[in-house]
Amino acid sequence: IQEAFVETGAVQCGFCTPGFVLAAYYLLKRNPNPTEEEIKSALDGNLCRCTGYVKIIEAVKLSAKRMAEDA
Numbered sequence: 621i622q623e624a625f626v627e628t629g630a631v632q633c634g635f636c637t638p639g640f641v642l643a644a645y646y647l648l649k650r651n652p653n654p655t656e657e658e659i660k661s662a663l664d665g666n667l668c669r670c671t672g673y674v675k676i677i678e679a680v681k682l683s684a685k686r687m688a689e690d691a
Contacts, residue, residue, distance in 0.1 A: 632670035
């Protein structure tokens with residue numbers, strides 16, 4: 621998950637990153653193939669002032685894809 625955040629450019633100032641990474645981890649443990657709406661819902665409550673959330677959602681999608689490939 622951390623690598624996906626870096627590769628997609630979802631990490632900028634880094635202040636919000638731990639919360640998003642933990643929320644993504646928890647989501648993907650419960651639901652390994654989430655829809656974009658499910659990702660948005662899981663990340664709701666975490667605030668980011670740098671990225672605009674698009675890159676963060678891309679990072680979670682990439683993480684889900686990689687976790688499925690590794691399974």
